[in-house]
Amino acid sequence: MNKTEIYYFSGTGNSFVVARDIAEKIKGNLISIPSVMDNERITINADVIGIVFPVYYVGLTNIPLIVKQFVMKLDKISTKYIFAVCTYGGGFGSTLKILDEVIRSQNGRLAAGFGIQKPQNAFKKPFENKTKLYNNWKEKKLISIYEYVNAKNEGNFDSDGFFTRPIVTILELMMKSHFLKPFFLKSMNRTTGFPNGSDLTIEEIISLMDRSYHTDEKCIGCSTCSKVCPVHNIKIVDNKPVWQHHCENCLACIKWCSQKAIHGYGELPRGYHHPDVKISDMWRND
Template sequence: MRVIYYFSGTGNSLSVAKEIADSLTNTDLVRIDFTKLQKRVSIESYEQIGIVFPVYSYHMPKLVVEFLKTLQFNSNQYVFGIATCGAVAGEALKDLRNLIRGQGGELTAEFKMNLPGNCIIEYTAYPNIIQKRLIQKQEVSVNKIIEAVEHNKKTLKINASLFAKVFSKTAEKRYQSYSETAKHFCITSGCTQCGTCQKVCPANNIMIHNGSPSWGKNCEACMACIQWCPARAIQYGKKTIARTRYHHPKVTLGQMKF
């Protein structure tokens, strides 16, 4: 038996995790979200465990870290990690390696996959032509990963470049500040009170009062709310007004909702 855990704000990691799970037999696909922190699960019966997540500021999303700390791995299990990112995975896979070791296992195989960047509070969506190219390459990369997993292949470590190492701490602080400044999320008069933002939030950080959303202090900075709002009614201060929204083209809103 095999399990693939994934965390995803705009569908890149979900799409990769799902394609792998659909190609392999006996594979459970499990979303990492706030509900998974509420009770401990045993992964003893799994021979292979996959973890797919987006890179945030050269590191791992904090919810993924918290979730993995609830699991007990063993050294006989084949554990593989896939970091999806816009370009630079930084120390994310090293973080994962250390984390798994701390929980009794070994990260046997690690992969980095470049996909369209989704950090709308920093930049607009990648041009369509670049998005298309990255998504075409996804298929080739996914096939290589499937091949590796099927044959229990070990891979080389993916370490940060010198540049990423130097900026690692600064990047980490930046990520922390994103989550603390969820207060910059606001809604415009275009809000239709559909509740989608609350339903896609993996951190349960959005409250609805009289139909309108408000944000708490427990944000993962995953961008799901702002990117998936069907009315484009969520902004991050003034920065995002003119920016194009992004989500993975093969992932539907229905797959993202709780």
């Protein structure tokens, strides 16, 4: 296999595990997307590039803001074999198609894309069988992605399951509609604390949603939340976290706080993170 680099973004570990397992199997380098974002442009020497990330806000953005920015920085990718894996809790809709469009804007193209269902980390999902989802990845999906990518096959754009597909398609259309989009934006906007009528873009709203985050008396000032924040969005001031308003909504701070002291948008289910991930795996090194 040619030289491979696997770039990932992850808040609660689902995408990290997927990226780590693929990198191990393919014998590629595992690199966190935030760790390369200080570069103005990013030139990748590997012939094969993997991009692994969670699906956010199907119908609104689909892709985390930082992942889109990462792709927009990629240089000289026209001859690269690029594949992507998105992890999702319910359905990923046109996420891979949207990613392909962003890659094409940089003169590359997505050769293959895969959606991997994982536990929903943003809310408690009834009847979710987490063990089945974890096993399905290890026993089936990892091997099929490895074989597909190792052979440098092209054209796969995994889609949502037979029953989920129509629901997610309708959801995406609803989110994009002139009637419902403003409704969704307004309800998200409420968490920013700005007046409902303000005309912030969806990207601005996402960045500002940390204005709803606050701690209770259980906070012990350990700074774990600051260390796991992939985008340096938390400063510790007087032993308390202070959010800096360039949030990705990844929920890492809320879910990795051992004291369950952080409240705000997306705090349920409390403490979810992938069981095979250690907190040190999520630590930023820079």
